[in-house]
Amino acid sequence: xxxxxxxxxxxxxxxxxxxxxxxxxxxxxxxxxxxxxxxxxxxxxxxxxxxxxxxxxxxxxxxxxxxxxxxxxxxxxxxxxxxxxxxxxxxxxxxxxxxxxxxxxxxxxxxxxxxxxxxxxxxxxxxxxxxxxxxxxxxxxxxxxxxxxxxxxxxxxxxxxxxxxxxxxxxxxxxxxxxxxxxxxxxxxxxxxxxxxxxxxxxxxxxxxxxxxxxxxxxxxxxxxxxxxxxxxxxxxxxxxxx
Ligand code: ZN
Numbered sequence: 001x002x003x004x005x006x007x008x009x010x011x012x013x014x015x016x017x018x019x020x021x022x023x024x025x026x027x028x029x030x031x032x033x034x035x036x037x038x039x040x041x042x043x044x045x046x047x048x049x050x051x052x053x054x055x056x057x058x059x060x061x062x063x064x065x066x067x068x069x070x071x072x073x074x075x076x077x078x079x080x081x082x083x084x085x086x087x088x089x090x091x092x093x094x095x096x097x098x099x100x101x102x103x104x105x106x107x108x109x110x111x112x113x114x115x116x117x118x119x120x121x122x123x124x125x126x127x128x129x130x131x132x133x134x135x136x137x138x139x140x141x142x143x144x145x146x147x148x149x150x151x152x153x154x155x156x157x158x159x160x161x162x163x164x165x166x167x168x169x170x171x172x173x174x175x176x177x178x179x180x181x182x183x184x185x186x187x188x189x190x191x192x193x194x195x196x197x198x199x200x201x202x203x204x205x206x207x208x209x210x211x212x213x214x215x216x217x218x219x220x221x222x223x224x225x226x227x228x229x230x231x232x233x234x235x236x237x238x239x240x241x242x243x
Contacts, residue, residue: 003203005185007032007115007147008060009049011039011086012189012239015198016048018217019188023202029053030108030203032147032185033060033115035098037079038235039189040225042066042086046094059103060115060147061122066090067098070122078232085229105139109205112139116148125149129164132182133157136164142179145203152186152199152212171195171214183210190235196242 004026009016029052036042037060049057062079064070066087072080090098104121105114117124117131118138126132126146132155135144154167157180169175186199193199197214204210223236 001027001109001205003027003205004029005032005145005201005203006030006188007185008034008150008187008189009039009045010034010037010062010187010189011042011045011082012198012222013039013041013044013048014219014222015189015215015217016045018215019198019200020048020052022213022215023200026202027054028108029055030111030113030145031055031057032113032145033058033103034062034147035060036066036083036086036090037062038082038231040222040229040231042090043094045189046090046097050094050097056106056108056113057101058106058113058115059098059101059122063098063101064103064122067095069103078234082231082235085231107141110142110208111203112141112144114144114146117146118144126155126182126184127151129155129166133164135182136180143177143181143183146182146184147187149184150187150190150192151184152191152193152195152201152214154181154183154210154212156181169212171197171199171212173211175210175212177208177210185212186214190239191242192238194242196240
């Protein structure tokens with residue numbers, strides 16, 4: 001089975017479209033959360049995701065906030081401004097769809113799926129080998145797919161010496177998967193690894209391979225809509241530089 005793995009779309013419809021086109025035919029799509037937050041297109045993104053066949057979709061921290069389960073005060077000023085805008089413009093149907101999604105870890109095939117981390121599904125960032133090491137004790141599958149940090153990366157646990165390493169990965173290069181791993185497909189709509197292209201991954205459940213990928217999209221078009229919606233200028237600038 002060929003699985004498209006996406007995360008952190010953040011109301012960036014143009015980036016999502018580019019990824020869906022670039023990925024081609026897939027059997028399933030797994031989305032690790034944060035459909036909304038930051039960007040200008042919350043309704044278009046939620047509607048597009050709702051229409052994806054064979055979808056498994058989790059909630060991220062921004063989604064959990066927009067449906068009213070955590071206060072906007074937990075977010076910094078710019079993120080909060082976008083959430084207030086999204087809460088106002090999201091249609092009832094799109095809100096209902098978000099409310100129907102799970103926020104806890106879900107197991108699919110050999111993979112645990114979660115937005116933040118296995119031990120804190122919504123909030124914890126896995127940014128380094130230390131936080132990765134602590135989290136290997138909190139899932140039982142060979143690999144775990146996480147989002148939230150917006151960094152396309154992969155951590156490996158060597159069970160012989162109990163050490164965790166950050167694996168070198170390159171977009172377009174296939175990784176043969178061996179237990180145990182934590183991998184992040186990166187962010188579709190707001191990459192923070194200094195590569196502004198939309199990030200995602202293709203997971204092959206039989207071949208047990210993971211291919212991190214990047215797709216070019218029209219960033220100016222999204223910046224224009226961010227400014228039209230009077231969202232923070234920072235959200236527009238960062239897209240061009242990928243942080
Ligand atoms: Zn996010």
